[in-house]
Amino acid sequence: MQPRDLSAHEAYVPGRGAEEVARDLGMDPEELTKLSSNENPHGPSPAAVEAVETAAPDVNVYPKASHSDLTDRIAEKWGVDPAQVWLSAGADGSIDYLSRAFLEPNDDILVPAPGFSYYSMSARYHHGDASTYRIAKEGDFEQSAESILSVYEGERIVYATTPHNPTGSVLSREDVRTLAERVDEQTLVVVDEAYAEYAAESTSIELLDEYDNLAVLRTFSKAYGLAGLRIGYAVVPSEWADAYARVNTPFAANELACRAALAAIDDEEHLERSVETARWARQYYRDELDVPTWASGGNFVLCEVGDATAVADAAQRRGVIVRDTSSFGLPECVRVSCGTREETQRAVAVLNEVVADVRPEATEP
Ligand code: PMP
Numbered sequence: 001m002q003p004r005d006l007s008a009h010e011a012y013v014p015g016r017g018a019e020e021v022a023r024d025l026g027m028d029p030e031e032l033t034k035l036s037s038n039e040n041p042h043g044p045s046p047a048a049v050e051a052v053e054t055a056a057p058d059v060n061v062y063p064k065a066s067h068s069d070l071t072d073r074i075a076e077k078w079g080v081d082p083a084q085v086w087l088s089a090g091a092d093g094s095i096d097y098l099s100r101a102f103l104e105p106n107d108d109i110l111v112p113a114p115g116f117s118y119y120s121m122s123a124r125y126h127h128g129d130a131s132t133y134r135i136a137k138e139g140d141f142e143q144s145a146e147s148i149l150s151v152y153e154g155e156r157i158v159y160a161t162t163p164h165n166p167t168g169s170v171l172s173r174e175d176v177r178t179l180a181e182r183v184d185e186q187t188l189v190v191v192d193e194a195y196a197e198y199a200a201e202s203t204s205i206e207l208l209d210e211y212d213n214l215a216v217l218r219t220f221s222k223a224y225g226l227a228g229l230r231i232g233y234a235v236v237p238s239e240w241a242d243a244y245a246r247v248n249t250p251f252a253a254n255e256l257a258c259r260a261a262l263a264a265i266d267d268e269e270h271l272e273r274s275v276e277t278a279r280w281a282r283q284y285y286r287d288e289l290d291v292p293t294w295a296s297g298g299n300f301v302l303c304e305v306g307d308a309t310a311v312a313d314a315a316q317r318r319g320v321i322v323r324d325t326s327s328f329g330l331p332e333c334v335r336v337s338c339g340t341r342e343e344t345q346r347a348v349a350v351l352n353e354v355v356a357d358v359r360p361e362a363t364e365p
Contacts, residue, residue, distance in 0.1 A: 009124050012117055013327040021321055032316075035337040035347055036323040038165070038195070038300050040225030041277065042340070044260065045270035048226060051263035052256045062251050066258035073265055074233060078205045083241040087253040091194050091219040091232035092118050098215060098234060099126040100247040102156055102188055110148070110155040114166060114328035116192065119159045131155060137330075141167035141294055141302075145178035154184050161192040163199050166325050166335040168282070168296025176204045180211040191216045194232075197223035197271065198278050199297030205235050212239040220257075222299060223274050224264040231257035274299075281338030288348045291355055299338040305355050308334050314354040320347050 015036030022029040055066075067087060075082040088094040095118055103109070105127040111119040113132035120130030133151045135141050143164060152158065158179065162171040171191075179189045191204040193216055205216045219232035231253055236244075264270070278299035285301040286293050292304040300323075305311040308331050312324035315334075323335040336347055 008129070009121065010117065012121060015323045016316070016321055018321065021316055025317060027319070032319050032321055033339060033343045033346055034321045035300075035339050035343065036321045036335075037227070038222060038298065038335075038337045039227050040222060040274050040299075041338070041343055042225060042270065042274050044225040045264040045267035047263040047267045047270070048224070048260035051259040052229075055256055055259040059255050061255070063253065063255035063258055066255050066262070067251075067253055070253070070258045070262050070265075073262055074235075077265065078203075078235060080205065080208065080235055081238055081241070083244075084208065084236055084238055086234040086236060086241075086244045086248065087258070088232055088234065088248070089230040089252045089254075089257075090221060090227075091192065091217045091234075092122075093230070093249070093252055094217050094232055094234035095119060095122045095190075096125070097244065097247045098157065098188065098190060099123055099128070101240075101243045103128040104156075107156040108153075109157040109159065110152060111159045112143075112161060112164065114325065114330055115159075116161055116165050117327070119192075123157070128156070135164060135167060135169065141169045143169050143171040143175070145171075145175040145182070148179060149182055152183060152187075155187060157188045157190055158183060159190050159192060161194070162201065163195040163297030165195065165298065166300070166323070166328050166330070166333075167294055167302050168298045168300065169294070170199055170201055170297040173201060173204060173207070176214070177207060177211075180207065180214050183213065185213070187213060189214050190234075193217060194219045195222055195298035197275055198299050201297070208235060208237050212237040220261045220264060223271055223278075224261070225270070225274065226257065226260055226264060229254070229257035229260055231261045277340060278338040280341070281344040284344055285336060285338075285348065288352075290352045300335050301338075302330070302333050302335050303351070304333050305351070305358075306332060307358060308332055310358045311351070311354055314358055315347075315350050318350045318354065320350040322347070322351070 018029040018032045018034045107128040221227035308324045
């Protein structure tokens with residue numbers, strides 16, 4: 001007995017966790033600064049923690065009211081109809097729902113390279129496949145509708161990530177508009193705004209009443225600090241919003257996650273603090289790191305360090321976990337998440353030391 005042929009499927013490579021690294025190195029997890037998964041260094045909103053504690057005794061009941069309360073609140077926030085909000089277990093869950101709703105066997109999707117690996121993983125789970133468009137280092141990872149359209153061949157879904165993981169580059173809303181207008185009628189453009197709170201651009205959700213071939217992904221994992229609860233959503237045009245009922249996994253957005261998200265969405269102070277810290281930290285990285293870095297709209301910065309694996313290993317031994325971007329196809333770079341001021345300063349000190357040791361000829365940015 002074997003599963004179906006999974007040879008084309010790649011396993012997701014997550015950033016390394018503090019406990020895992022501490023175990024490997026015989027260190028105390030407390031000594032480690034984890035800046036490998038773009039998590040919120042301020043933790044969740046205290047209001048979300050309280051909501052989880054309050055809801056905990058009721059988790060014997062399926063999440064129904066909390067799901068619709070959160071859907072309504074998100075719809076109100078964006079000025080859309082509640083039916084247009086597809087709640088899911090993380091934005092990852094919404095990627096699956098869109099794959100289920102759109103892909104027939106052998107359909108292709110078009111995704112950025114380098115880029116977030118789950119788009120193509122999800123397409124393959126759903127018996128489709130993925131082609132890539134380049135976000136080129138030679139062009140400082142700048143994104144444009146033109147470069148996507150130059151390789152577009154009528155794929156069923158086109159993904160755009162803004163701000164883009166792992167480079168931090170942004171795609172303008174005018175470019176999103178161009179994409180929506182120029183792709184074929186049967187192509188869905190998905191704008192992944194997982195990191196949008198940290199950027200200056202306004203959301204493409206505002207375009208949904210103009211285009212019926214656009215969907216926008218959002219998450220509570222990053223700026224709202226709820227990665228461990230797995231809660232995110234897609235906002236889709238009203239024309240086909242009812243497909244949700246046919247593709248969602250029942251109750252995948254769990255009770256604690258829905259209650260926490262409801263509390264977090266109204267904690268503006270926590271959100272502002274999270275965004276402000278990330279904006280400070282990404283500038284600090286750009287100013288203080290002794291290696292080339294790229295402007296980022298997210299809560300992370302991509303750094304060219306030479307041998308990423310050697311640098312990430314050495315940094316880890318000195319207590320700072322960063323993301324080696326080899327699995328993204330950038331073996332010469334690491335991605336470092338924005339920490340608190342103290343964590344960010346520690347990361348800069350350690351990375352500068354390590355880069356000087358590992359690659360004495362390190363160039364100035
Ligand atoms: N999109 C991008 C670009 C991401 O980097 C991530 C998380 N790493 C996600 C989507 C998914 O986030 P989540 O499932 O935690 O909401």
